[in-house]
Amino acid sequence: MRTQAEHSENANFDAALYWAGKPIKKYVCTVKDECGENQTVICGSSTSDRAAEIAIQNSYLTGSLVCTEVRLATPEDLGATTILQPTIKEKLHQFAKGNNLQELNITDGHVLVGNAPAIAYVNTVKEQHVRLTAALADCLAIMAQCQQNHDYPKTFDSPIGTLAWDATVTTARLLLQEGNANA
Incomplete structure (x- = not known):
């Protein structure tokens, strides 16, 4: 039966x-x-x-x-037996275990498998990128002011030596040092 x-x-x-x-x-x-x-x-x-x-x-x-x-004839008629295949989640656990990877639980029972230190490093680099981008945007704004001063020296004051100039240059220098220290 x-x-x-x-x-x-x-x-x-x-x-x-x-x-x-x-x-x-x-x-x-x-x-x-x-x-x-x-x-x-x-x-x-x-x-x-x-x-x-x-x-x-x-x-x-x-x-x-x-x-x-x-x-x-079907496979069952010829004596084949059914082998239960592991679920995707079980395969994921086996893969993680076999490759020395860590499982990071995310929302709704989803699991992310990966090298946790590498993932943390990538996230740190992304954060540095955001900070460097903001600092470079500030530098470009100051440089644009310098360019205006160059073209119209009597109309615009030179931004060099102002508080905005010094803050931008110091911030850019610190971010670049932090980026070089982490590289």
Whole structure:
């Protein structure tokens, strides 16, 4: 008797498609005698008609025999057993363990696998990038003022030596030193 799991697995297996390109196919034949006794015979043949003949010839039943059913064999008919495949989460855990990686739990039960120190370093570099970008934007603003002073020396005061100039240059210098220290 087949279980529900076996039945659903058979529904996913297309025997006709599997056996289509093979010259010899496996068939499951049901042979019946005149008393109503049944025997299931698995045989190899190129056609279903020849499989029915072979099943009758090789049956242990006696008397007048008839082949009542002939169908292509499934993996279960040939003795294959179902192997449960690990879930994606289990594969992820195995991969992390096998590669010395850490699992970092994120929201909603999602797991991120990676080298935690490397991830932390990348995040630090991203933060430095944001700070350096802001500092360089300030430097460009001051340089733009210098350019205006160069073009119109009587209209604009020189920004060099002002509080904004000194703060920008000091901040840029500190950020660049921090970037070089972490590199």
